[in-house]
Amino acid sequence: MPDIMPFRALHYKQETMNHAEKVLCPPYDVISPARQQELYELSPCNAVRLELPLESDPYQAAMERLLEWSRIGELVRDAEPAIYPYMQTFEDAEGAVYNRTGFFCAMRLHDFVERKVLPHEKTLSGPKADRLNLFRKTKTNISPVFGIYADPDKAADRQIAAFASSNPPLIDAVFQDVRNRMWKITDKEIVEKVRAGLQHRTVFIADGHHRYETGLNYRNERAAMNPAHTGNEAYNFILACLANMHDEGLIIFPIHRLLHSLEQFDALAFRRQLEQYFVVTELPHREALKRYLADEPSIYAYGVVTREYMLGIVLKGSPEELLDHATPDSLRKLGLVALHEIVLGRLLGITPEAMAKQSNIKYIKDEAELYAAVENGAAQAGIVVKPTTVQQVVAVSESGEVMPQKSTFFYPKIMTGLVFNPLD
Template sequence: MAKIAPFRALRYNAEKIADLNNVMAPPYDVISPALQGELYQRDPHNVVRLILGKTDEKDTEADNRYTRAAQDFSQWRQEEVLTRDAEPSIYLYDQEYPLENGEVVVRQGFMALTRIEDFSSGMVKPHEKTLSGPKTDRLNLTRACGANFSPIFSIYSDPCCALESLSRKERERAPDVAVTDDDGVKHRLWQLSDPDQIAKIRSLIDNKPLFIADGHHRYETAINYRNEMREKHPDYSGKELFNYVLMYFSNMDDKGMLIFPTHRLVHGLQSFNLPELLDGLKTYFEVEAADFNPLDTTERRRVRERLQEKGKQAHALALFSGGGKVYYLTLRDESIMDEFFDEKSPKALRTLDVSILHRLIFEKLLGIDPEAQEKQTNLKYVKNFDEPFESVVSGEFQAAFLMNPPRMSEVRDVANAGEKMPQKSTYFYPKLLTGLVINPIEEDETITE
């Protein structure tokens, strides 16, 4: 199944960088223009200049965000701001973060290279659709720089947590890198170069399928880049670095592996009418109205808790459209969803909460077609539980739909069935930090067995 390999990472040189916190960044696709500017100011060597450089109206084919990233990348290596580890290694990577109830949890994982597999092989399984724009963007960056700057986030199943037990002793020593991001998440990295330890880790992963949790665009970009490089090198052996990609691996059965919900905000619907929507919803859902003060943080917490409780028993959503009421929507019968899917579609896909919301409510009742959903013409996706209420109260949005997160088993079952979940179905928190390790795709090097 999955084939992984150690690699010689490029890492920031602590002798050149006074504070490593100032050169790290979140993944490129969550960086707002405001944050991009802030990261630029933190340190002239912040990794944002590589993964999401600023654009300029004077950009040309010879001078643009990709060519500037390549120039910075080359210069930082020459100046030894980035230095390469001497030995092929696997990098243990833990993230410690607090939950909303105050409990502190740790998600354990590691980073290594993995052999790029076509999805048809069944060895690497996606669960989300991708868009052409981001893939073109990432491919241009990979061509220009010849490197993987951010790891793809994958999960595997190991109820025995064998790898966590195997690496426990390594994690007892002081980490090689310890930084804290803007959300207060603590990131710790250990370089593991012992060949025997690496061999044991490889043997544990080699027989497992991998599920992409985050980074679908980057993985498909890696496939496209590999294919381009194979055309340039028709005598390839399969061990060249372009046949592999940087990946983070974490156990879906670990207690620190959690999925958070992504809520939906609706705006710009000319025909939106709450009473009519509620009448339509009552055909398919048990609708329970509750008095609610959206400005009261205690009441917002109670809404979240009540939605979670309802979600344990059935498929439940919550609707807020102002007016001092919140509505809990509980699907009457799962068979209702058969109307919206081909009979060959797996039950795991038909009965996802997000499928119920997108197919039944957005498409059928509100008339937001799939194209408008994909383009986010009338939708906005938000992670924070408080933001939807504030956005509706302000009048900027017409309604908010509050979600429970999908279960890990649902993600696995949809991926195993070869299906894709609706857009923004999963939110694996915390996000992986970019800047801890970089994989240079050197054309004259091969994988170490």
Template sequence: MAEIQPLRGWRYNPVLSQQIDEYVSPLFDVVSRKQREALYQNPLNSIHLSVPRGDDAAGAALQRLQEWQQAGVLRQDELPGIYVYYQYFRLPGSTREFCRKGFMCHIRAYAWPEEVILRHENTLPASVNDRAELLARTEFQTSATHGLYRDDEFTLERWMDEAMQDPLYETTEDYQGARDVLAVIQDTNVIRQFQAVLARRQVILADGHHRYEGSLAYRQAQLAATPNATGQEGWNYHLMYLTNSAADDLRILPTHRLLLDLPGALTDAELLARLEPYFTVLPKEDAYDLPELIAGKPWAFGLYLQGGQAYKIRLRPEVHAQLSWDTTPEVKALDLTVLHFFVLEKALGLVGLDAQRQWPGVAYVRSFSECLTRVDAGEARAAFITNEVTMQEVEQVCHSGAVMPPKSTFFYPKTIGGFLFSSIRAEETTHPFLVELMTDC
């Protein structure tokens, strides 16, 4: 189903690549203000292209890109290829080193109704417009979105492992503690194998919904302006990192809900009283036991209030039928749907996901200890501790045609910006080797 193509990647020149840690950056939607300010101090860091500053930010990115290309800061590979990308990482409390295996390529920017690339969350129009404008001005992609394909036979891993015997470069440790390694496959016959596997599969978009929709918006504008388009123009394609969802090194971390305030100036006692018609509420002595107490239990959450009050709450099974949102059974079964409906809507009066998404009183926090610390410091009124969403749940929701509540998934580790750049300019996407592949496949 999915058409992929190799690309002639742009990369930092060989001298700069020896210190690649100095030039990579977090993705635009996860980089903190503090991180941005630190990275901006390096005049060659990729943050200047991915999250440019100024009144005309996209124009500033274009100017800097042109300067870097002319000065040889960035160089384009002579031959197109599939870029193999491995991320080595550990999880807190574990000594096991995971290795997430994947590859970066160009993939056709399919509209959602085509059901080739499937989404699991909605986007914010302002962020999509920002990404679309940046792409339109620069015709350059600074970081790959993350897509998932399922191959239970693990057909492609042997070629990826072989390429990794001769890597191009690697980070020592990126901002999230992962070690990132890049290699390239330029063998025509091997690339065809990658294309054949993906041609039989749908792709679930794990991360990068705003960047992907930015590509869709730019492609739509180009189609309207180019009535004689062949379909093979560079703007038909999008840079994506593809990993196998059948692998056991794909990790989705929980995203907890931190309530910075309670609507209507509710007291803690009033909040608990509003929860009791829907949940069993059990006091617990040690808040640090909450993740273990709810692990693997459907519709169970930890609740932490000021003064060190800790509770395990779990939805009463008989009330689940009251969940009246117009969505699929797969979405209704999710823990986070239960949390958003019965806590935010029923108990707190925030009716509907749109109202909840716009409410400034909720923060999405990945760190359990940060949740407790911020409540103890008086920065928040309550923390709801959640379980992670499973890969099976993501696949079920995507195939149902629905989307999850906001901030349902946090795929870990994140890809990094600046490791590989991709151009969609016409003169850079018509290499003879690439045309041959397009013709033969």
């Protein structure tokens, strides 16, 4: 386990935290231009003005705003180090209620080769350059990395639950249909028990790969410029929200695929191609497809939706025989790898570069949006996928491999604006 430390958080003043739904925002990578504008209008102090400013020089704007909000007392720094328990209560599409518990802390940055913190997805250079510019200007972690660890005994969870049950939260706000509650623990004995409960455990990055790698790059920059570098400076740590993978509220939703802009795409010819590799079942409606995927035990099962048909398909051969022999074993056990290699690559000719650039593919979380895009002609076909499991994330991470782009959607997102982490 990497070192996890209490830290002196920078956060909104209590009067603002009493109405935190006005100042919270999602992380930058899920904020559309329309949502960005809505968040700007929600409050003159919404965290989007730090996380993703609209100004032509967003990094300078974020820095100036951070300094100004601190000067006028809108943002305040805690006097003593703390960890910050965080609970999110939400419903899934079926109306089932979940409660996910984690806590904010400062987590020591480790290179992946040290195997104390492990990734599971690929990163792109563009977002890392953007976040590095924000780190450099603000010298602050604006939004956290989300990490998960395995503790079946739930030692840290028990400490947090006991504290939360007997203390009122600092924040209790509903944002985008998710209830967000946050506490502050300064008691050194409790903090140490939480830390002890996580000893010798690996952290797997669930969300925030670009932020974590940016943290590494920023640490290296600062260390190189500091002749008195000791390894214990604030820039050696990153703001993290950690949760136990054995928490019943840790949910991964699927990310579906929309196909578009494919030259000479023929839906009927595509169906015949699919029959080479899959057992194909025609289905009458969305509910039937939903039941098909729920009942089909194979991880290599998918839904295919076009204007002409709706299909349930399941791989009819052995993945060991059908997939590229160079594909590592941990990746062969992922349904998305078979989908990308056989359907998108082999049958439709979409290259890995085109997938990364989304030249012919769009990744969406809302299944209703998939059906609407196919019906209105915005997409030529939609692929409905099963969710990746936590166990698959861990297996791929431990193997040293990474999953295909957009393999996981841990829901809900950790909100930005609860706490910030100064790096000076």
